[in-house]
Amino acid sequence: MQNKALVLVEGHMSIGLLYVKVAKNLGLHPIAMAADSTQYDYLEAEGVDTIHVDTNDIDALTLECSRLSQTWDIAGITGFTGLDESVYARIGRLCQHFKLPGPNPASVETCCDKFTQRQLLAEAGVPMPAFSLAADATEVQSSAAQIGLPVVLKPAVGSGSSGVRLCSNVDELGQHTAYLLGKEYMWEAPRGILVEEFAQGPHYSVEIMGNEVIAIGAADFDSPPHFVCREYTYPAPLSDQQYERIADISLNCLRTLGCGWGPANIDLRWTKLGPVVIEVNPRLAGGPIPRLVQLAYGIDLIREHIKLAVGVECNLRKRHSHTASARCLIPDRDGILNWIGGDREAASLPGVNLVKLDVKSNMTILRKGDYRDSIGCVIAASPTHAQTASMLQSAVDLLQWSITPVPNPPYRE
Known part of the structure; x- marks a missing residue:
């Protein structure tokens, strides 16, 4: 009998290794497909069979999976988005082609277009910030004037807070618009800038599997104008009424967008008018979130996702x-x-579960204003919120580093 394989399309810096290890633990043989596997160090370290293929080309992916099926029993296909959310839609198409469980590619594509996502959610009565789509600097200025400063500018397609910036005045608005429309910013799709009202209030991250809310965490961000997450806590300190309201809105988002399979992550802020939806992601959240959910509740989201996929x-x-x-x-x-x-x-x-440093001495630090700015992570867990907070701070206080500034640093996204 052929061995069962799990195909992983592309890789992931923070959770890719966990998928490989869990797949092996479940008796599956992980096989990676990547356009540039060198950016995922764990593939070579773990001895993962890797196929070099253009992951933007659905025909090429289909051909490679067909070739694999001659040698392996492909039990499931899944993967990661990285900064290119559309990869997950292609994964959905592969699953459909080979009659395997997976996400609805049309629904994923809808979510990937933040403007279309917002239009559909607004039509369904989901609370959200005022928004508008702009194609050029004139339309950005007009939209910002109509919504009112401050506004958040972001690419209509993208993830990881790449290119996302709070603009508090006309000068910042013009500067960031010029950056997004210039040659330096690499667009994944035809250019379109989403201009959004700045929703102020505590930020919450909702983790869902299928149609079940698994966890709601609190997220705290570093200093504006960027949206770089500094701290996550699961569960968030919410009343039962607040939890139910966030859960109801989140599940309504998934119903509206047709996302009822597998993992999903929804970002909200609780404003003076109540919770408003910032973004719906039809995929598992990256970074420390899967580990935090497992520590908080004993639920391994990666393991359960792989089980669904097979x-x-x-x-x-x-x-x-x-x-x-x-x-x-x-x-x-x-x-x-x-x-x-x-x-x-x-x-x-x-109580400290993980201390991970992603940098070494003599490395160049160039902040991007997104998830790539993090140089490491510390995780702690305990039975109570106060105890965990104390343990985490004690560990962070022991970490020190020194950076020699460089003159004239580049513009931060």
């Missing part, structure tokens, strides 16, 4: 209720990293 019933039963928090390490300047340390001491503290 047609096995998942188990979403919560096994315990703890508080888990992650602090992302965000440098305050660009420059040359002279040294970084304290990670061993921090990792030895009680």
Whole structure:
């Protein structure tokens, strides 16, 4: 009998390795397909069979999967979006072609276009910030004037907060518009700038599997004008009424967008008018979120996602209720990293689950104003919110680094 394989389209810096390890643990043989596998160090380290293919080409992906099926029993196909959300839509098409469980590609494509997503949600009565789509600088200025400053400018297609910026005045608006429309910013799709009202209030991240809300976490961001997440906490400190309201709105979003299979992540803010939806992502959240949900509730979202992808019933039963928090390490300047340390001491503290540094001495630090700005992460968990917060801060206090500034740093997105 052929061995069962799990095809992973593209890779992921923060959770790709976890998918490989869980797949092996489930008795599956992971096979990666990537346009440039060198950016995913764990593939070689784990000895993952890797096929180099243009993952933007659905025909090429289909051909490679057909070739694999002659040698392997392909049990499932899944993968990652990275900064290109449309990859997940192609994964859905592959699943349909090979009659395997997977996301609805049309629904994924709808979510990938943030303007279309917002239009559909607005028509369904989902609360959200005022928004408009602009094609050039004149339309950006007109939309911002109509909505009222401050506004958030973001590419209509993209992820990871890439190209997203709060613009508080006309000068900032013009500067960021010029950046997005210039040659420096790399667009994934035809250019279109989403101009949004700045929704002010606590930020919440909702993790869903299928039609079930698994967890709602609180997210705290670094200093404006960028939206770089500094800290996550699961569960968020919410009343039962607040939890139910966020859960109801989140599930309504999925029904409206036709996203009822597999993992989804929804970002909201609780404003003075109540919760408003910032974004619906028809995929599992990256970064520390899957680990935090597992520490908080005992639910391994990656394991359950893989089980769904290979047609096995998942188990979403919560096994315990703890508080888990992650602090992302965000440098305050660009420059040359002279040294970084304290990670061993921090990792030895009680309750600390992970201390991960993503940089080494003599590396160049150039902040982008998005998820790439993080140079490491610390995770702690305990039975209570106060205890977890204390453990996390104690670990972070032990981490130190030195950066020599560089003159005239580039424009931050």
